[in-house]
Amino acid sequence: MKQFVAFIRKEFYHIFRDRRTTLILIGMPITQIILFGFAISTEVKNVQTAILSNSPDIETRHVIDRLDASEYFTIKYIVHSSEELNELFRQNKIELAIAFPDDFNKQRLDTENLQIIADATDPNQAIIRSTYANGIISTALAELRQTSPGEHLTLVHSRLLYNPRMQSTYNFVPGIMGLILMLICAMMTSISIVREKETGTMEVLLVSPMNALFVTLSKAVPYFVLSLLNLATILLLSVFVLKVPVAGSLATLLGISLLFIFVSLALGLFISCVTRTQVAAMLISGMVLMIPTIIFSGIIFPIESMPTVLQGISCLIPARWYASAVRKVMIEGVPFAFVLQETGILMAMAILLVILTTRKFKNRLE
Amino acid sequence: MEHIIEINHVSKRYGKVKALLDVTLQVRKGEVFGLIGPDGSGKSTLFRILTTLLLADSGTATVNGWNTAKDFKQIRRIVGYMPGKFSLYQDLTVKENLEFFATIFHTTVAAHYEQIREIYEQIAPFRDRQAGALSGGMKQKLALCCALIHEPAILFLDEPTTGVDPVSRKEFWEILRRLQERGITIMISTPFMDEARRCDRIAFIQNGEIKDVDSPTVILERFKDILCPPPLTHKNSLTDSQPVIQVKQLVKQFGNFTAVDHISFEVKRGEIFGFLGANGAGKTTAMRILCGLSRPTSGEALVMGYDVRTQSEDIKRHIGYMSQKFSLYEDLSVRENIRLFAGIYGVPDKDIAPRSDQTLHRIGLFDERDTLVKELPLGWKQRLAFSISIFHEPRLVFLDEPTGGVDPATRRQFWQFIYHAADQGITIFVTTHYMDEAEYCDRISIMVDGQIKALDTPANLKRRFTAKDLDEVFQQLTRNATNLSKQNHES
Numbered sequence: 001m002k003q004f005v006a007f008i009r010k011e012f013y014h015i016f017r018d019r020r021t022t023l024i025l026i027g028m029p030i031t032q033i034i035l036f037g038f039a040i041s042t043e044v045k046n047v048q049t050a051i052l053s054n055s056p057d058i059e060t061r062h063v064i065d066r067l068d069a070s071e072y073f074t075i076k077y078i079v080h081s082s083e084e085l086n087e088l089f090r091q092n093k094i095e096l097a098i099a100f101p102d103d104f105n106k107q108r109l110d111t112e113n114l115q116i117i118a119d120a121t122d123p124n125q126a127i128i129r130s131t132y133a134n135g136i137i138s139t140a141l142a143e144l145r146q147t148s149p150g151e152h153l154t155l156v157h158s159r160l161l162y163n164p165r166m167q168s169t170y171n172f173v174p175g176i177m178g179l180i181l182m183l184i185c186a187m188m189t190s191i192s193i194v195r196e197k198e199t200g201t202m203e204v205l206l207v208s209p210m211n212a213l214f215v216t217l218s219k220a221v222p223y224f225v226l227s228l229l230n231l232a233t234i235l236l237l238s239v240f241v242l243k244v245p246v247a248g249s250l251a252t253l254l255g256i257s258l259l260f261i262f263v264s265l266a267l268g269l270f271i272s273c274v275t276r277t278q279v280a281a282m283l284i285s286g287m288v289l290m291i292p293t294i295i296f297s298g299i300i301f302p303i304e305s306m307p308t309v310l311q312g313i314s315c316l317i318p319a320r321w322y323a324s325a326v327r328k329v330m331i332e333g334v335p336f337a338f339v340l341q342e343t344g345i346l347m348a349m350a351i352l353l354v355i356l357t358t359r360k361f362k363n364r365l366e
Numbered sequence: 367m368e369h370i371i372e373i374n375h376v377s378k379r380y381g382k383v384k385a386l387l388d389v390t391l392q393v394r395k396g397e398v399f400g401l402i403g404p405d406g407s408g409k410s411t412l413f414r415i416l417t418t419l420l421l422a423d424s425g426t427a428t429v430n431g432w433n434t435a436k437d438f439k440q441i442r443r444i445v446g447y448m449p450g451k452f453s454l455y456q457d458l459t460v461k462e463n464l465e466f467f468a469t470i471f472h473t474t475v476a477a478h479y480e481q482i483r484e485i486y487e488q489i490a491p492f493r494d495r496q497a498g499a500l501s502g503g504m505k506q507k508l509a510l511c512c513a514l515i516h517e518p519a520i521l522f523l524d525e526p527t528t529g530v531d532p533v534s535r536k537e538f539w540e541i542l543r544r545l546q547e548r549g550i551t552i553m554i555s556t557p558f559m560d561e562a563r564r565c566d567r568i569a570f571i572q573n574g575e576i577k578d579v580d581s582p583t584v585i586l587e588r589f590k591d592i593l594c595p596p597p598l599t600h601k602n603s604l605t606d607s608q609p610v611i612q613v614k615q616l617v618k619q620f621g622n623f624t625a626v627d628h629i630s631f632e633v634k635r636g637e638i639f640g641f642l643g644a645n646g647a648g649k650t651t652a653m654r655i656l657c658g659l660s661r662p663t664s665g666e667a668l669v670m671g672y673d674v675r676t677q678s679e680d681i682k683r684h685i686g687y688m689s690q691k692f693s694l695y696e697d698l699s700v701r702e703n704i705r706l707f708a709g710i711y712g713v714p715d716k717d718i719a720p721r722s723d724q725t726l727h728r729i730g731l732f733d734e735r736d737t738l739v740k741e742l743p744l745g746w747k748q749r750l751a752f753s754i755s756i757f758h759e760p761r762l763v764f765l766d767e768p769t770g771g772v773d774p775a776t777r778r779q780f781w782q783f784i785y786h787a788a789d790q791g792i793t794i795f796v797t798t799h800y801m802d803e804a805e806y807c808d809r810i811s812i813m814v815d816g817q818i819k820a821l822d823t824p825a826n827l828k829r830r831f832t833a834k835d836l837d838e839v840f841q842q843l844t845r846n847a848t849n850l851s852k853q854n855h856e857s
Contacts, residue, residue, distance in 0.1 A: 002469055003469055003470050003472070006465070006466055006469035006470065007466075007470070010455065010458065010462070010466050013455075013457065013458055013462065014455070014457055014458075017457045017496075018457065199451065199453070199455075199456070200449045200450070200451040200453045201453050201454070201455060203414075203417075203419060203447070203449045203453060204447060204448075204449065204453045204467070204512070204513075205470065206418075206419055206442075207417045207418065207419060207442050207445060207447040208442055208467075208470050208471055209439070209442055209443050209470075209471060209472055210470050363438065364418065364419050364420060364421060364438075365414060365419045365420055
């Protein structure tokens with residue numbers, strides 16, 4: 001036990017005396033959350049919009065007002081010819097335009113008479129923006145129809161569950177949690193073990209009465225502690241700064257996180273067993289763990305829209321299952337029974353990694 | 367006589383490379399047993415097998431009666447081990463390192479303080495300093511303390527004094543001697559022949575085979591061609607009064623600490639100038655300034671007429687530089703390395719091919735021209751690195767400890783290449799820890815605490831200090847330098 005404490009104390013000295021490591025461990029979760037929370041956003045907000053209209057009637061006015069009143073669109077220009085509109089698009093001054101027919105108030109009040117033009121440089125955004133615009137215009141037109149009697153059209157109502165305000169933070173917080181926990185546990189642990197191999201101190205540790213497996217495990221403990229701290233930081237930041245609620249049970253969320261941390265630590269130990277240099281450990285954890293984690297945990301790309309082959313690969317990434325479970329528990333607030341599949345798969349991964357690591361583990365050099 | 371270590375027909379290979387071939391050896395209880403041999407001869411492999419870090423392919427080895435393959439747990443309790451590199455945590459302080467190693471050996475510093483008291487008292491003033499900031503000699507003492515803290519019965523020391531200055535080496539051996547008096551068996555490898563002489567018995571190992579085991583006098587006599595080659599004689603005919611390096615009152619300060627303290631000297635054209643000093647005396651700092659890599663705080667230095675302060679780019683173009691740490695790309699072949707560095711130094715394309723063939727023939731590496739550098743023995747790499755550093759025909763070349771870690775015969779061979787270059791009119795500026803190499807220089811300077819304390823020909827220095835060799839001169843000059851000031855210079 002005394003050996004264990006000495007080991008952990010030493011490990012913390014290493015961490016806090018190396019400014020880079022400290023910065024990664026403490027600064028990373030905060031920066032990531034802030035970055036994704038405020039800078040990188042897939043939401044539609046303040047889209048620069050132009051209106052093409054030659055009929056300053058009350059109906060046109062109503063639709064324009066409704067668009068402008070929403071937080072999604074800002075009406076910047078009202079033009080009178082399609083040439084002007086083209087010019088605005090070309091100069092990148094607008095991202096979206098709505099074209100009204102000349103005698104809008106005389107026609108049937110329906111969306112089919114209107115044209116929504118979007119800059120599709122970013123196709124996903126273009127589709128989302130035009131859908132939003134379409135929705136607002138339909139509502140505005142329906143209001144107009146109610147004030148002008150004689151027509152009875154029904155509208156299809158859509159309702160958005162769990163994330164009614166369509167905030168992208170709801171989607172990426174689980175992904176970021178997966179990413180950061182993976183980074184700290186797998187990458188930092190493997191690097192810190194391999195560093196001892198490189199500097200030669202591992203040789204001295206092996207030629208001591210300490211059991212080599214014990215040496216390795218005690219190296220993982222500080223990173224375990226730090227990842228718990230980070231988990232708490234991320235959760236607090238998302239709840240209080242990004243206003244993402246924890247809808248489900250906190251205990252379930254923490255339980256699954258612990259399981260994922262365990263998987264990541266096992267991965268880190270496994271990497272440290274099969275590599276000899278810090279560079280190799282860094283590359284393996286960087287290329288083989290981080291990038292797939294970013295791609296496949298659904299932070300940026302939805303897994304459902306990936307080709308089948310990639311979906312298959314994504315099944316091998318622990319963070320994918322973790323992010324999915326967190327999304328369910330934290331955002332949807334479902335009970336534990338609904339994340340049994342994810343829990344089971346993570347559990348299986350943990351067992352497999354522990355077996356592999358103990359197989360690969362050596363009490364000697366080489 | 368009781369044998370505490372017995373090695374019977376041990377062989378070990380890494381892939382195709384044979385590291386140890388049918389090694390049979392006994393070490394007696396309580397003796398200081400030396401393992402002498404060129405770099406890559408299998409010394410470290412043998413240490414690792416005995417410390418249970420590696421398994422032998424065939425044969426058996428026992429330490430204190432325990433089999434290294436089966437009883438590794440028992441063996442690990444009773445041995446102390448210092449691997450080749452300083453096996454300390456650079457970012458932990460002296461005290462933290464010691465306490466950590468005490469704990470993992472299931473003991474405390476207090477319980478065994480007597481064991482290490484004598485050594486520890488020397489480093490105690492720096493107990494709160496991080497190990498990375500200690501000088502070579504201090505690191506080595508700390509590493510020894512860490513290896514001794516659990517009172518091992520046997521100490522395995524793998525080249526503990528490489529890169530350590532002569533004074534610290536001498537102190538280190540005095541410590542070993544007293545450990546022996548307390549009954550500890552010591553097995554040590556060393557590239558220094560004066561250290562080999564201090565062992566009770568030594569084994570000469572070459573290409574993985576034990577050539578002979580006997581008392582140092584017998585072994586050194588039997589293998590004198592390799593271990594104690596006759597001194598080189600060199601008549602310097604080209605030296606004229608024209609100075610290549612002129613240094614006046616050069617100072618370099620880091621914060622409030624003076625690394626180079628008002629040094630002045632001149633090096634003449636065609637001269638072989640030895641730049642000596644203990645670890646941390648300021649040699650490397652001074653050399654960096656002369657190479658144009660670092661700016662002096664005050665003072666003047668002209669290298670081939672260029673001012674180090676303003677014309678460092680001109681200096682870099684006209685000098686050659688070889689350091690032990692960085693010299694060659696290991697994953698390129700011999701010829702590719704030459705081609706690369708020739709290109710970097712702007713040798714015209716048409717000259718590269720004929721000149722590299724000529725160079726390869728001269729250093730005897732023509733048949734190895736397509737071999738990857740990492741597969742060459744260290745001595746050959748050094749020879750290659752030196753040839754590359756003078757490939758662009760500079761008039762001045764800086765060599766920073768060019769021959770670390772190789773046996774005397776290889777070093778002597780290396781110096782023949784240096785002489786050859788000097789005969790072509792190239793000025794040589796060299797730092798070394800080997801006193802026999804210092805004798806090969808035309809003139810030497812000895813730096814202590816940032817100042818040049820002596821500068822003359824080796825013969826004159828010996829006469830002035832009434833010393834039988836340069837080692838004695840060096841000892842006399844540096845003995846007075848306190849450990850404290852040595853420390854300050856390192857940081």
